[in-house]
Amino acid sequence: MKNIEVKPWALQGFDMKKPIIIAGPCSAETEEQTLTTARQLAAQGIKLFRAGIWKPRTRPGAFEGVGTAGLPWLQKVKKETGMFVGTEVASAQHVFEALKYGIDIIWVGARTTANPFAVQEIADALKGADIPVLVKNPINPDIDLWIGAIERISQAGITQLAAIHRGFSTYAQTEYRNHPQWLIPMELRRRMPQIPIITDPSHISGKRSLLQEVSQQAMDLNFDGLIIESHCNPDKAWSDAKQQINPEELQMLLKSLTYRNPSIANVPRTLLDDLRTRIDDIDNQLIDLLRDRMNISRQIGVYKQENNITILQSRRYNEIIRDRNEKAEKKGLNPEFVSRVFESIHEESVLQQSIVMNKKQVNH
């Protein structure tokens, strides 16, 4: 694979200095909502406007975007406010439509990046186009799939490239909508240092209360920018209402961030920094998993209470310890250590169950 060529975005009058800020609603809903939001964002100094026109939704029946009808609204935004406009494309048809309506920036969504056929189709449709293309990470934490999508777009002759880090789906319910797994974008940076990486705190957080923290983390890790969903009336948004903020709140968020001194930011991270971030990431996942496990223990407590079963089931306990030891040993872990961990987890689990049962008894 030859080196990927990356050039600064050729947007007339746009200065690509860090942090690159992209803001706008999850979806363009109506002409009025799109223009009102755009005017408010332009007044806050935002230069790059985002709005989804075609929306990939998990379940059918949810709002799937206004489609091509919304493209003239983005043209109006551009004409009236002078902002550059961007939207998500998921097929060749979307690319042709977006180019026809003079969309300035396009991005490939997380579900699309996970599908090489779709990415290839988009790449083929982009041949000869000269616009910035941003590639979101795939929903699953697979860095090669992410890199592969960037390579496909690059091979179509696109040089104005960037990656968007929007977090990853996990089985465990975490405080995030999509777990950031910071090590993955950091690894992308290591492997493709020339590609700007823009963090998407909105889709990582899934809720307003986490946006600031995630944005600050992105700045601390020296990523290049933020794409944040902002809507003139977030509570009434037709998609992703919980994570959107209004333009004024966006302004406050951006002002609250500490931007790293570039001379410090340029000090290369050491292997130790990377390893520590990795440990932090894994510990966070361990904590989430432990919380999920204790939640289940409490549900078991309720069941046992209702069915009059004793908490301590020694056969089950012995079985757990034996099974976990065997698995741990196969994976090269010290079985004594694993026994200690599971004994401790089991002890807490019993405690949680008895708390639930006692509470129920008091309530009865």
Ligand code: PEP
């Ligand atoms: C979006 O940016 O609105 C979007 C659909 O994001 P993602 O592809 O990251 O889910």
Ligand code: MN
């Ligand atoms: Mn969204």
